[in-house]
Amino acid sequence: MSLSAEYCNDKTGDRGGGGGVALAHQRRLIRGLLVWATLLTLGLATSITLHFIHRESPAPSKRQNSRTEQIQENITQPQPKEIPLMEFSPEWKDSEMVETLRWKTVRENFIKKKPMGQLLVDKDGQYFLYLQVTLASHEKTNHTITVESAQRKVILNGLINGSKLSTVFMAKGFSLAKGDILTVTCQPKAKIQTFHTETYLGVIKINST
Template sequence: MMSLSAEYCREKTGGRDGGALAQQNRLIWGLLVWSTLLTLVLAASITVQIIHGASAQVQSQEPRNFRHTQNVTMPINLQPPPNSLVTFQPDWEHIEQVEQLRWKTNLPGFIEGKNQLKIEEDGLYFIYMQVTLDPREPEQNYNVTVQLNNPDELILIAYINRSTLSTGLMGKGTVLTKGNTLRVTCTPKAKIKISAFETYLGVIKL
């Protein structure tokens, strides 16, 4: 009876363990499949969010003036007056050492002249400029100025030291009257680069 009872118990126990193991395996496989599906869904969601975020960032960085311009009406007080911009380019040889900078008019308008630029209209103006020296110039300090000659007034000044060859972009708003003249000088005289993106002068009538 003892041996029969033991054998019977082993059969019963083994049957239960086998069923439990099979059920456990099914649960594990089910969990694996489910976790795989969740991972795929999560990855797809993250990808969509990244793409959408990048697209929104690019759109937010676009200049407002260039987005949906066909549907935007600019307020009248923000529209620049006609012929409000005058630009100049260097009018000297690259090999020259110059002190008083000479200019050639790219966009004519309310300023005339070459060495001294004469204002033809009263108004509020924004003057901007950049001057870049030839890299072979001696290592010393230079002053670049934009000066109003009548009356005598300093409008802009920039310093070029031994560590840089350019004034960088500088600008200032000022009131000018008809008959005023502008003069740009470099002290001491130097060889100044004449490419349009390295040395230039512009005046905007506001």
């Protein structure tokens, strides 16, 4: 069985022969709209990209001003203060039997060297003192190492048990007045190592009073 030509025309919408022309015209319009929309999208994307590039690239004068401000800020920032530290080394010989430990320093600052190994405090303030003493290996008896202040008396006191150890390390913070005198002694007398890693004295000035 075959369908009639009139039935086919009704289903396809081609009434009177003009439906095909209308459909082709609509397709051309759709293609034109798609092309136009694509061009508009590309133009908008390009415009947005150029806008952001322009905003992220400041003028040369602004960049120069920013560098100048950064340099000025770095200059005005406070620089870290150097810690006031004095280190002292032995002024005796390994072969000597010493009781009062004599000290030498390269540069005097807030503590000055006195005759007979004493140390003179030149400025009032808070101080932190650390001391290490190492006896000669053949010293077998007990020894007491003492740091004394003329005004404060005994500041530090350490015991070296000759049968077990040969080294003592001590440290303490305290206040000292200008004109005070520090003395380090060893009782009884002994031969004390002078190498810089074995026996040394250090004083840090924390602040002024």
